[in-house]
Amino acid sequence: xxxxxxxxTVNGDAVExxxxxxxxxxxVLRDRLGLTGAKEGCGTGDCGACSVTVDGRLVCSCxxxxxxxxxxxxxxxxxxxxxxxxxxxxKKFLEHAALQCGICTPGxxxxxxxxLDHNPNPTETEIRFGLxxxxxxxxxxxxxxxxxxxxxxxxxxx
Amino acid sequence: MRYEAPTSINAAVKLLGGxxxxxxxxxxxxxxxxxxxxxxxxxxxxxxxxxxxxxDIAAKGGGxxxxxxxxxxxxxEHKALKKAWPGVVEAANLIGSHQIQxxxxxxxxxxxxxxxxxxxxxxxAAGAIAVVAGPKGKRNVAVExxxxxxxxxxxxxxxxxxxxxxxxxxxxxxxxxLRFIPRTEMDIAVVGVGVNLTLDAKGVCTAARVSxxxxxxxxxxxxxxxxxxxxxxxxxxxxxxxxxVCSAACxxxxxxxxxxxxxxxxxxxxxxxxxxxxxxxxKGK
Numbered sequence: 001x002x003x004x005x006x007x008x009t010v011n012g013d014a015v016e017x018x019x020x021x022x023x024x025x026x027x028v029l030r031d032r033l034g035l036t037g038a039k040e041g042c043g044t045g046d047c048g049a050c051s052v053t054v055d056g057r058l059v060c061s062c063x064x065x066x067x068x069x070x071x072x073x074x075x076x077x078x079x080x081x082x083x084x085x086x087x088x089x090x091k092k093f094l095e096h097a098a099l100q101c102g103i104c105t106p107g108x109x110x111x112x113x114x115x116l117d118h119n120p121n122p123t124e125t126e127i128r129f130g131l132x133x134x135x136x137x138x139x140x141x142x143x144x145x146x147x148x149x150x151x152x153x154x155x156x157x158x
Numbered sequence: 159m160r161y162e163a164p165t166s167i168n169a170a171v172k173l174l175g176g177x178x179x180x181x182x183x184x185x186x187x188x189x190x191x192x193x194x195x196x197x198x199x200x201x202x203x204x205x206x207x208x209x210x211x212x213x214d215i216a217a218k219g220g221g222x223x224x225x226x227x228x229x230x231x232x233x234x235e236h237k238a239l240k241k242a243w244p245g246v247v248e249a250a251n252l253i254g255s256h257q258i259q260x261x262x263x264x265x266x267x268x269x270x271x272x273x274x275x276x277x278x279x280x281x282x283a284a285g286a287i288a289v290v291a292g293p294k295g296k297r298n299v300a301v302e303x304x305x306x307x308x309x310x311x312x313x314x315x316x317x318x319x320x321x322x323x324x325x326x327x328x329x330x331x332x333x334x335x336l337r338f339i340p341r342t343e344m345d346i347a348v349v350g351v352g353v354n355l356t357l358d359a360k361g362v363c364t365a366a367r368v369s370x371x372x373x374x375x376x377x378x379x380x381x382x383x384x385x386x387x388x389x390x391x392x393x394x395x396x397x398x399x400x401x402x403v404c405s406a407a408c409x410x411x412x413x414x415x416x417x418x419x420x421x422x423x424x425x426x427x428x429x430x431x432x433x434x435x436x437x438x439x440x441k442g443k
Contacts, residue, residue, distance in 0.1 A: 021161035059260040133255020
């Protein structure tokens with residue numbers, strides 16, 4: 001199988017890699033670029049643990065090929081914090097204990113950030129629908145919703 | 159397997175017409191899952207997203223041309239399209255999560271040929287046309303002629319749907335799509351109904367198209383259902399007739415999502431409700 005040469009941008013950094021034609025962006029991020037924040041839960045686009053953004057658009061990286069990333073801008077959970085300074089969502093997830101095992105957390109953070117970028121003042125219903133593509137088997141979701149609401153409030157204050 | 163990302167429709171057609179199993183990669187939300195679960199093993203993927211126009215929604219002839227790689231999220235953000243065809247956009251936006259919406263396309267939904275595809279009854283009701291490019295040139299196909307059976311289409315080797323055309327909207331027109339799922343989100347239609355209608359100045363229905371999903375081996379266009387509405391003010395009697403005709407048109411299967419009896423009943427109920435929404439929209443409310 002001949003490999004595909006890809007030049008792309010990940011969290012603002014120019015990146016080049018060779019990948020197999022059928023290799024997912026998720027596998028490229030984790031196995032070739034060492035960015036293990038995105039997780040594989042289902043591998044079929046149901047659980048959202050592999051959420052990343054491509055050109056600002058929220059997607060499941062398990063349903064994107066590494067080859068498709070050519071020339072695009074990829075955003076992962078690793079790009080959410082500014083150096084040592086956590087993003088308000090990350091802080092509020094910690095304060096509200098919005099995680100237990102943590103496998104779903106990177107996906108929730110990426111999806112919640114995409115939600116708030118689009119809608120800075122979502123209702124609880126909008127948050128629950130907005131995060132319906134992210135599954136969590138530990139928390140029962142309530143603490144996640146509270147954390148997103150708290151982060152949204154903090155971000156609106158600026 | 160090879161991956162190619164051609165930059166012209168002719169190059170894509172040529173690649174798809176070559177030896178072996180070649181599949182079109184648009185949003186990939188069905189294709190990559192089918193590959194992952196070993197249901198298909200293509201020799202070649204042809205990524206069409208680098209072809210000019212494939213990611214564009216363009217005003218055309220008073221209607222719209224929606225490129226094959228336009229995502230559901232992009233449809234939902236297009237104000238003029240949403241205003242003209244709210245039912246089509248809502249149907250497309252019902253599919254999957256925000257993550258899926260970031261990639262999934264209506265052309266993919268059409269060509270995946272699931273009888274339960276949410277956007278297809280809305281497109282059929284809208285009278286949408288699929289623009290098919292192939293080795294022998296381009297042809298226009300009514301969307302209801304694309305899917306022929308679950309997972310099967312009328313497309314020939316080397317052919318690709320490059321866009322969907324939505325027609326010009328006469329004044330006082332409205333469309334709507336409703337589906338039943340056992341949950342509130344993230345599920346597959348047990349029944350889906352698309353209704354599109356146009357009223358005259360007196361509020362009498364002059365044109366209608368009604369389409370049913372998930373109640374037969376393919377999405378159905380139901381001309382008798384349209385007849386139940388045309389010439390009426392879409393009043394209670396017309397809606398009763400519509401519901402009865404839609405239920406009668408169903409040829410469903412029993413499965414884990416619903417029984418035949420349930421699907422037949424619900425098709426009528428949803429047709430009535432979807433027609434009421436389409437009516438309200440046609441009246442500008």
